[in-house]
Amino acid sequence: MNREGSKESRNESMVVTPWEVGGVIDYDRLLKEFGIHPFSEIIDKVPDPMHLMRRGLIFGHRDYDRIVEAMRSSKKWAVMSGFMPSGLPHFGHKMTMDEIVWHQRAGGFAHVAVADMEAHAVRGMSWEKVKKIGKLYLKSIAALGLKPRNCIMYFQSSANFVKDLAFELSSEVNWSELKAIYGFSSETTLAKMFVTSVQAADILHPQLSRFDGPKPVVVPVGADQDPHLRLTRDLAARVSIFAFEKIEGGVRIRSRKGNSYLRDLEKELSFEFKSYAEHIDVFGDYGEIVELVRKTEVEMGGFAFIPPSSTYHRFITGLTGGKMSSSKPESYISLFDDPKTAAKKVKRAITGGKGSAEEQRKFGGEPGKCAVFELFSIHLIKKDEELEEIKNRCKNGEQLCGQCKKLASQLVEEFLKDFQEKVESVNLGDYEIIC
Numbered sequence: 037m038n039r040e041g042s043k044e045s046r047n048e049s050m051v052v053t054p055w056e057v058g059g060v061i062d063y064d065r066l067l068k069e070f071g072i073h074p075f076s077e078i079i080d081k082v083p084d085p086m087h088l089m090r091r092g093l094i095f096g097h098r099d100y101d102r103i104v105e106a107m108r109s110s111k112k113w114a115v116m117s118g119f120m121p122s123g124l125p126h127f128g129h130k131m132t133m134d135e136i137v138w139h140q141r142a143g144g145f146a147h148v149a150v151a152d153m154e155a156h157a158v159r160g161m162s163w164e165k166v167k168k169i170g171k172l173y174l175k176s177i178a179a180l181g182l183k184p185r186n187c188i189m190y191f192q193s194s195a196n197f198v199k200d201l202a203f204e205l206s207s208e209v210n211w212s213e214l215k216a217i218y219g220f221s222s223e224t225t226l227a228k229m230f231v232t233s234v235q236a237a238d239i240l241h242p243q244l245s246r247f248d249g250p251k252p253v254v255v256p257v258g259a260d261q262d263p264h265l266r267l268t269r270d271l272a273a274r275v276s277i278f279a280f281e282k283i284e285g286g287v288r289i290r291s292r293k294g295n296s297y298l299r300d301l302e303k304e305l306s307f308e309f310k311s312y313a314e315h316i317d318v319f320g321d322y323g324e325i326v327e328l329v330r331k332t333e334v335e336m337g338g339f340a341f342i343p344p345s346s347t348y349h350r351f352i353t354g355l356t357g358g359k360m361s362s363s364k365p366e367s368y369i370s371l372f373d374d375p376k377t378a379a380k381k382v383k384r385a386i387t388g389g390k391g392s393a394e395e396q397r398k399f400g401g402e403p404g405k406c407a408v409f410e411l412f413s414i415h416l417i418k419k420d421e422e423l424e425e426i427k428n429r430c431k432n433g434e435q436l437c438g439q440c441k442k443l444a445s446q447l448v449e450e451f452l453k454d455f456q457e458k459v460e461s462v463n464l465g466d467y468e469i470i471c
């Protein structure tokens with residue numbers, strides 16, 4: 037397959053695409069190649085940031101400024117992400133779920149998609165199976181704290197407004213673009229191509245008028261999903277009527293759907309402006325002008341989509357080293373594992389420790405390369421000081437891997453027991469759910 041011009045990140049040592057992740061991940065390179073901004077650049081502005089942000093586990097973002105601004109004002113905003121039900125939810129999915137829950141608590145309206153169309157098209161799974169597993173994802177996020185208020189959950193295949201929007205968006209995407217972004221080949225099925233538009237529709241649907249129109253939306257994902265976000269941000273602009281460009285003292289506005297829209301827009305402008313055949317220059321505050329134009333576009337029947345924001349978290353390492361994979365049960369902890377079995381898996385995990393206790397006391401361990409320490413920092417230890425202490429003790433050779441494993445397996449067992457009890461008591465009927 038010819039991958040030239042492809043925007044995916046791939047060389048001998050690292051592969052990051054929506055359908056394949058492998059090798060040693062170089063996060064700085066990912067930021068540069070994908071054009072993602074480091075999260076460290078914005079964290080100081082985030083009110084009471086969550087542990088994944090504080091610990092650098094969420095390492096990148098696009099346009100998160102827009103979300104911070106919305107959090108600080110009383111404007112409406114949303115958080116949306118999706119899960120492909122191709123296997124049981126595991127600790128990797130929990131990370132995204134925790135992010136959705138955190139954003140809902142911070143004031144966002146939460147939209148949760150079960151990507152059953154994607155699982156069917158890409159993984160060849162039966163509808164029956166994806167429905168059954170999909171419900172476990174929804175029960176899981178509910179058990180992790182997602183509240184029924186300010187929330188909607190849906191299966192892609194049941195949400196007609198998503199499928200209709202996907203069709204609309206697909207008319208702006210052509211074959212060479214798909215090939216460049218996803219590396220598709222002549223063997224790729226039409227369904228696999230179409231689910232990329234369905235995902236774009238997942239991401240943009242919170243801005244439909246049935247959800248109160250254009251608004252900032254943040255999509256928490258792993259960096260492998262960034263190609264979808266780049267395409268969606270582009271599509272958001274392409275299907276909307278008006279385009280904005282900053283000029284001295286204001287905004288230049290063009291229409292993508294014919295200049296008659298410009299003439300209609302002029303009638304609604306409460307700002308000083310200059311009219312040209314192909315554009316209008318409007319003078320005043322950028323934000324206020326754009327907001328008014330978007331509102332007018334919606335009244336005209338347009339989408340007026342705001343490009344979605346996103347955050348990117350690190351890939352969770354498998355317990356056995358390498359990547360966490362649903363085809364290797366030893367490599368991950370499923371949220372539905374028997375708690376005792378999960379505890380045993382932790383005991384067998386690969387650590388950043390040395391070959392012998394003696395060596396480790398002398399040279400210290402490497403928490404940065406340790407699957408157990410990763411479990412602590414992503415999932416098991418909430419207090420920063422406690423985590424910091426383990427890290428320092430490890431580096432100084434004061435902590436041995438046995439102690440860590442004992443603690444981690446205890447915490448995993450307790451967590452899973454409690455989580456699975458909560459799942460039992462979840463009533464999906466309390467939620468707005470389209471399935």
Ligand code: TRP
Nearest residue numbers: 117118119120149151235238239
């Ligand atoms: N493609 C995603 C995955 O493989 C799942 C997904 C579907 C998604 N729709 C989405 C993620 C919308 C973020 C936003 O996990």
Ligand code: SF4
Nearest residue numbers: 388401406430437440
């Ligand atoms: Fe990991 Fe703990 Fe061993 Fe350090 S002591 S390498 S943190 S398991």
